Amino acid sequence: MKNTIKTLALATVIAFITFSFTTVNTDKKEINTEKSKVIWKGYKVTGSHEGTITIKSGSLHFNGEVLTGGEFVMDMTSINTTDISGNMKDKLDAHLKNDDFFSVNAHPTASLVFKDVKASGKNAYTIIGDLTIKGKTNPITFSISIYGNKATTSLKIDRTKYGIEYKSASIFESLKDKAIYDEFDLVADLEF
Template sequence: MKKNVLSLALAIVFGASATASTPIDGEKKEVKTKESKVTWKAYKVTGSHTGTVDLTEGALMFDGDKLTGGEFVVNMASLISTDLEGEYKGKLEGHLKSDDFFGVETHPTSKLVFTNVKASGKNSYEVTGDLTIKGITKPVTFDVSIYGSKATATLKVDRAEYDVRYGSGSFFDNLGDKTIYDEFDLVVDLEF
């Protein structure tokens, strides 16, 4: 009986201390969408194009000052070109929003959800997340840096994985100088 009482007492003491040291749920910091920026750059044999797309919503999760998660939604209808003007700008933007590329009418948003965050240095993290474009979700891995209330990240995205086939040498032969490379870059600057 004494042994059972001692075991019960130890279980209560250690159980209580384990509960007390278990971290509470992290802090969710909403991203200021108007102050944040998502820039894209796409490449083709004869050059490149740049532009932006707007964040609809986003948040980063922290446990103390450590990044633990994040989730973001972008408005694909806001996709614009910043390297062209006039008629050519309008044509490129319309084409990128069409079913040849991102099918914005059917797929008005794209989403990124962090699935794993590992510290890789002071204020630096290696993040794996699920990126959804055109209703197709694939994992992506990238680095995130946090400084105060700002975060930056650069992602390489393979559009072929999201059924964005137009001008892709992965799907079509003999494109020559009309080839558009599959990978494009996203540079993300966040304020929260």
């Protein structure tokens, strides 16, 4: 009986030591920033505008075929409007980069770090991440789909959580048709 207890105790200690030093085999796949695309769309009472933002760097982390994490850095100085041209485009691009919106001189990048990844279906995941814009970090929940070496996702972001309050109807009640909605969309088509 004593030998059986000693054997079980030894087996437990060996198993504990083995699992303590076993690492998860994570494969970090870098995002191809040239082939990936991020489109933004902002809404106002009288319409909307859209454009692009460049990914500076990013990666998705996998354990085999299963997504386990990820992180991205966006180049906020690259904000570009694509639905208008000429002088109007130049004015809007400059306005988005100034302190009314993204303050790109002080905050040239924004980041997203995955904190929790849960499978939600075949090739689909629900992500809880930390999104940092203008130096302010807030949690965000979104879905991502992965097919081969491509991923797609869309995020709805409340700009007021990041100190972007310019013409916000929820803050300035008298704006009427000059209001800009608080939420904007980001849609990303990623290749890795």
